[in-house]
Amino acid sequence: MSTVAPRRLTIRSVAERAQVSLGTVSNVLNRPEMVAPATRARVQAAMDELGFVLNTAAHQLRMGNSRSVSVVVHDVSNSFFTETIRGIEDVANDNGYVVIVSSSDAAPEREQRCLRLLEEQRVLGVLITPAEKDLKHLARLQERGTRVILLDRHGPVGGFCSVAVDDVRGGELAATHLFNQGHQKVAMVNGPIEIRQCADRRRGVRRAARRAGFDPDTAIVDVPVATLSTAGGHSAVPIILAGSPTPTGVVCANDMAAMGVLRGLREAGMRVPDDISVVGYDDIDFAAMLSPSLTSVRQPKYELGASAARLLLEEVSDATHTHREVRFEPELIVRSSTAPAQARSGALKAKSPSSNGASSPQRARVRRPVS
Numbered sequence: 001m002s003t004v005a006p007r008r009l010t011i012r013s014v015a016e017r018a019q020v021s022l023g024t025v026s027n028v029l030n031r032p033e034m035v036a037p038a039t040r041a042r043v044q045a046a047m048d049e050l051g052f053v054l055n056t057a058a059h060q061l062r063m064g065n066s067r068s069v070s071v072v073v074h075d076v077s078n079s080f081f082t083e084t085i086r087g088i089e090d091v092a093n094d095n096g097y098v099v100i101v102s103s104s105d106a107a108p109e110r111e112q113r114c115l116r117l118l119e120e121q122r123v124l125g126v127l128i129t130p131a132e133k134d135l136k137h138l139a140r141l142q143e144r145g146t147r148v149i150l151l152d153r154h155g156p157v158g159g160f161c162s163v164a165v166d167d168v169r170g171g172e173l174a175a176t177h178l179f180n181q182g183h184q185k186v187a188m189v190n191g192p193i194e195i196r197q198c199a200d201r202r203r204g205v206r207r208a209a210r211r212a213g214f215d216p217d218t219a220i221v222d223v224p225v226a227t228l229s230t231a232g233g234h235s236a237v238p239i240i241l242a243g244s245p246t247p248t249g250v251v252c253a254n255d256m257a258a259m260g261v262l263r264g265l266r267e268a269g270m271r272v273p274d275d276i277s278v279v280g281y282d283d284i285d286f287a288a289m290l291s292p293s294l295t296s297v298r299q300p301k302y303e304l305g306a307s308a309a310r311l312l313l314e315e316v317s318d319a320t321h322t323h324r325e326v327r328f329e330p331e332l333i334v335r336s337s338t339a340p341a342q343a344r345s346g347a348l349k350a351k352s353p354s355s356n357g358a359s360s361p362q363r364a365r366v367r368r369p370v371s
Helices: 012-017 022-030 037-050 054-061 079-094 110-121 134-142 167-180 196-211 232-241 255-267 285-289 303-316 341-345
Strands: 067-075 096-103 126-128 147-151 161-165 186-190 220-222 247-251 277-282 295-298 326-327 331-334
Touching: 012 022, 012 037, 012 126, 022 037, 054 167, 054 277, 067 079, 079 096, 079 255, 079 303, 110 126, 110 134, 126 134, 126 247, 126 303, 134 147, 147 303, 161 167, 161 186, 167 186, 167 196, 167 247, 167 277, 167 295, 167 326, 186 196, 186 232, 186 255, 196 220, 220 232, 232 255, 247 255, 255 277
Parallel strands: 067 096, 067 126, 126 147, 147 161, 161 326, 186 220, 186 247, 247 277, 277 295
Antiparallel strands: 295 331
């Protein structure tokens, strides 16, 4: 049985139905303020009756503009990026734009492929968490006319707009919390050091060790993993436990890795926080629902994305726009996965508030974003 492809409707079809010129239909689509309200209503009614849909891709090529915004992050399945993208979507949608999302897997080659395809689609701009330190390819993309906003990454002065969190401070908050509780040897489960966030959080952890009076080379045990995922965190546990002496605290570079660490420690018969304390990073939604509930460094994920989207729209609409960085401060949220080092002796068996998974989080100082 043969089928016949439906006839593609054109603006000529609309003009004939509305009994107006092709130019009038074009003006309704592109410059509606130039068309009398009654005529505009008649053309719109004709489009509705015919089911006419504008070929946006072709329209964008002719008009040189776009209604799409692209986002390229390391892993869209990571809840940190999920919440960040939601902030981007809300701002973009409120202003009439659609969002295209891609994952680079923190792989430069995959990122390059994504960017090439997005540039071919003439997207309005790219909000990106870069996969590598070198940003020359993004500078070239910007020179060719695609706007670039760095997401969760500090930018070179004057080169790009950027929105980021002070990750050095975040790493420092996490480790200082453990040192203040009497832990003297801390493992850091971290991703590839080439990723800026991983490098900065490590710097913060080492800074905390120095400020606590320890030598970072002996007080901090680096435990690198290939990916900051639950599997990556789980794979780190045998290395942590093989230490001599065994670390009594663990800082994870994100909450997904912390989940894997918690599972691995439980399987190894270790009690958290009685035997070992664990701190995550990001404070994703389910951090408070884990058992024990996870102490974590909170990032303003939604606000991060919304601010990045606003910077892009500002760059599009304001001819006097100059590149700038918006920087947020992290916040430590203390829950039940951390306790004083001396609690390893068994003092927590009496279920003090600090060991009860249902205890209320204690907040460190709240810091406001600065731009």
